[in-house]
Amino acid sequence: DGGITQSPKYLFRKEGQNVTLSCEQNLNHDAMYWYRQDPGQGLRLIYYSQIVNDFQKGDIAEGYSVSREKKESFPLTVTSAQKNPTAFYLCASNRGWSEAFFGQGTRLTVV
Amino acid sequence: AQKVTQAQTEISVVEKEDVTLDCVYETRDTTYYLFWYKQPPSGELVFLIRRNSFDEQNEISGRYSWNFQKSTSSFNFTITASQVVDSAVYFCALSEAGGSGNTGKLIFGQGTTLQVKP
Numbered sequence: 611d612g613g614i615t616q617s618p619k620y621l622f623r624k625e626g627q628n629v630t631l632s633c634e635q636n637l638n639h640d641a642m643y644w645y646r647q648d649p650g651q652g653l654r655l656i657y658y659s660q661i662v663n664d665f666q667k668g669d670i671a672e673g674y675s676v677s678r679e680k681k682e683s684f685p686l687t688v689t690s691a692q693k694n695p696t697a698f699y700l701c702a703s704n705r706g707w708s709e710a711f712f713g714q715g716t717r718l719t720v721v
Numbered sequence: 722a723q724k725v726t727q728a729q730t731e732i733s734v735v736e737k738e739d740v741t742l743d744c745v746y747e748t749r750d751t752t753y754y755l756f757w758y759k760q761p762p763s764g765e766l767v768f769l770i771r772r773n774s775f776d777e778q779n780e781i782s783g784r785y786s787w788n789f790q791k792s793t794s795s796f797n798f799t800i801t802a803s804q805v806v807d808s809a810v811y812f813c814a815l816s817e818a819g820g821s822g823n824t825g826k827l828i829f830g831q832g833t834t835l836q837v838k839p
Binding site: 641643645650651652653654655658660666668698700702704706707708709710711712713714715717 | 725727730754756758763764765766767768771773812816823824825826827829830831832
């Protein structure tokens, strides 16, 4: 079945540590996105990529980094510069004006 | 600036009641898409509908219906004869063409939590 796979489902980060969230899609979509969801709030865009080896900052990119070396993969690194990383992270992909497909999310907690 | 507002934070209904979720949007673009997504407790977002800015026809899909009115910049979602399985967070979202063309970026409302009680 085609879809988006995010891993891990739960992730715990210590202060000052970088962590990487995985996102893989087999839908052959060109565009991929990372969104952050905080309790009681809508999703906010962190980064997006419309083509391999290219990506753009979203509304809340500070403290995050991404790479797009393969069409299928768009990992997100939460760096130590992100002061409040505890949130639910969702990866998505789409093709042009089509609807976006979402992964099941990664819940990141700072311990 | 583009914005999506879902004024209803939480709604609670009893099973079989009809319920309408409101969505108001702001955009300066003439070409845009509107979406509704459902987020069940498991967390992933499930696509429900997409509507482009040139198509104001209302749509019905089973117990779900959508009312798009450009004159009031609204895209409301109605569930008829609600069921317990409809309990979830519902998001309205906007995607614009923008000056650099279509990026597919979504601007989300804050979401409405719907609780359907048996």
